[in-house]
Amino acid sequence: MEEMMIKKNEATLLSSIDRVVELAIDSKLSNYFYEEADEALQYLSQRLDITPTQALVFSLFIEKCTDRRITMSDFANMIGCRTTRLIELMSEADALHKMGLIGRYKRNKECYYNVPMEVIEAVKENRKFTPKSLSELSSNEFYDCLDEIFEADHDDTYTLSDRLRELVTANPQLPIAQVVKRYNIGWFRGDWSGIMLCVYLNRFVNHDDDMVGTHDWEDYFSSKHIVRSINEDLKDTSFTLCKEGLVEPYKNDGMADTNYFHLTDKAKQELCPELIPKVKEKGKDKRLISHTSFAPKSLYYSDNVQQQIEQLTSLLQPDMFCKVTDRLAQNGMRRGFACLFYGSPGTGKTETVNQIARQTGRDVMMVDVSKIKSCWVGESEKNIKEAFDHYRRLVENSEQAPILLFNEADAILGKRNEAAERSVDKMENAIQNIILQEMEQLEGIMIATTNLTSNLDSAFERRFIYKIEFERPTLSARKAIWQSMISELNDEDAASLASQFDLSGGQIENIARKRTVEFILSGTAPDLHQLTAYCQAEQQLSKGPTHRRIGF
Structure with a gap:
């Protein structure tokens, strides 16, 4: 019977909703609107088993269904009336929410609505939405x-x-x-x-x-x-x-x-x-990167940096780490190891962390600084606290303490703004204060990498027990990197590229990758002339950030 009625009137849920919305726009919900929209509202009321007023509100929500943050004021603008005129409709929205026809959530005391995808699908298919059963769930x-x-x-x-x-x-x-x-x-x-x-x-x-x-x-x-x-x-x-x-x-x-x-x-x-x-089960934590996932990779440092990396790697070997931390505790000192790797981009800071993790058998928990920060008041502080809390639990439940890695941490290690007035400055200060406090209580290994240190807060300097500057590779190191990345390069060509271009290891790797892609696409490996052009383009993009030495 219902199908015959639909066919006879040529009405559907979508066409009736469209009719209601068309009449509602700029109508100020006048008596004329209700007279003209009555047939469509009654149809929706009967098909969806809701009241005509709820049918009106539901139609407005469907019109805005692509927006995931719908507010009642959106409808005031659409209809052309004051928000206060719509307050009486809010109870109808609440009723629709209880039926599962619209979603609702509150953030910072603001109420937002949306239309669930399964409801949109039901309307599109011209059928009444039936909420899924909550019983007998797995x-x-x-x-x-x-x-x-x-x-x-x-x-x-x-x-x-x-x-x-x-x-x-x-x-x-x-x-x-x-x-x-x-x-x-x-x-x-x-x-x-x-x-x-x-x-x-x-x-x-x-x-x-x-x-x-x-x-x-x-x-x-x-x-x-x-x-x-x-x-x-x-x-x-x-x-x-x-x-x-x-x-x-x-x-x-x-x-x-x-x-x-x-x-x-x-x-x-x-x-x-x-x-x-x-x-x-060990190694199943979603935030942990297994040390077995890091492939061996040759890295080239100056003699000074090489010595420091070898010493740190030795200290972080399981047996030595336990001995050192126990001795620190006996002397009333902090047990945690906080290390800072700083220097120009592409000098191997992050890859060095990966190789240390591989050689010492330690998994890595990487903190994405960009995801820590939030536009919501208090959320950023909560996120950074939660990251340290999670790491603390990992240390307690792991045979070997994993490495807590703050990669590209420039944004959170800068000098604190003592006269902060803007909320964003206050948030930055609060985050830094939490990190400083957590570094005092650290029971594990924290490594932060940063490109620039000219703005490093002195309080952070004091808390990093190891500070290693990653210098741009020397001429001989650049030659070795070229030949490790492109094995076909002879000594003469590798020396020529190394002497002409003061590139970092990361930049040389970019060029090697570009060469490989070109070979895959064309079947011909770029010659020395093309490699030189790649180097010129790569060097032009480099701005060469300045930094001051902060010591080992």
């Missing part, structure tokens, strides 16, 4: 749903609680439902332990980090009163999650830090037993 399906809920409802405490409780209770076969029942974990006002347990589990399973700090709860609870109450509960040994041994304070240097809590091994075993073998 563990992986449950983890996916859990993450989706947190992404959608960061700041809406009561909706968040309802959705999590619904998800857990719909899957009594899963370990988390059994844990909630076994320990009588609550979901209601005054007892937020259910949400808290889901937060810990989600961060552990989906984000490789189950540690939650005192301020992190603000991401999940809209009320500061609730956040304060939670932090007080966690320090109370009678609180359910603590009493049952499901969460515990994070230990820093053997001391409990009650500003950070995480799941206990017992909780991980009970909540996600299928993941425990994977968690404990």
Whole structure:
């Protein structure tokens, strides 16, 4: 019957939505609009099982469906009326959200909406959207749903609680439902332990980090009163999650830090037993680069730098490292090794770290500085703290301490702005203060690479125990690099290129790669004349940054 009606009226969900939007634009939602749009609104209401007013709001959202950050003010501009005129429609948007027809999330107290792709697909196919069932989920399906809920409802405490409780209770076969029942974990006002347990589990399973700090709860609870109450509960040994041994304070240097809590091994075993073998399996951490992935590579240094690299590599050998750090601790000194590799681009700083890791059997945790920084207030500081916290756990759980690598760290090692007024300057200072504090507490190996050191903060200089300047290669080193990169070069041609062009090892490698690509494309290897042209182009791009020596 429904199909016959659609065919007769030649109406579809998409055509009706288009009609509503067409009439709504600049209409100010006048009586005339409602009269003209009534047929389309009634059709949408019947097909989607929603009210005509909800059909109007849904149509507006579909019109903006390519935008992932829709606000109610967007509709005010579209319709041509004040935002206050749309406030009455916000409750309809909330209703659509509960039906799963639109998504909603809050960031920094601002509410944003979007339209899920599966809803868009349903409209395109002219069918009513039916939310996927939450029951009888596998563990992986449950983890996916859990993450989706947190992404959608960061700041809406009561909706968040309802959705999590619904998800857990719909899957009594899963370990988390059994844990909630076994320990009588609550979901209601005054007892937020259910949400808290889901937060810990989600961060552990989906984000490789189950540690939650005192301020992190603000991401999940809209009320500061609730956040304060939670932090007080966690320090109370009678609180359910603590009493049952499901969460515990994070230990820093053997001391409990009650500003950070995480799941206990017992909780991980009970909540996600299928993941425990994977968690404990060595080398499976997503942030670690295995030392076995680094291929042997010949690097050429000056005699002075060669000596320093060999000494550092020797110190970082497992047996020697343990002896040295133990002796440092006995003398009341910091156990951590912080090293700075500085010098012109392309001089082999990063590759040297890779080769040291390969030779000492240490994996590498590389920190991407560009990803650490965030436009959201407080996020950058949180990210850098989390990076060090994660590294600390890796050290505790690894046979050999991995290397914490801050590659191209110029942006975070510069001089602090003592008179910072702009928020970005304050953020830079806060990040640097956190790094300085973490370097004081470092239990492992940190290496930072940087191209320029003229602006290095003196506080960082003091904390790097080894500072190695990577000089541009000498004439003889350049000749050796040329012949290692292009084995076909004879001594005379290699010496000619080395003497004509003061290139770094990285620049010579670029030219060698370009030569290989040209050979693949044309079948003919570039001759000395073409290599000379490549060198001229490469040298022209180089600006040759200046730097001051800061010593070994």
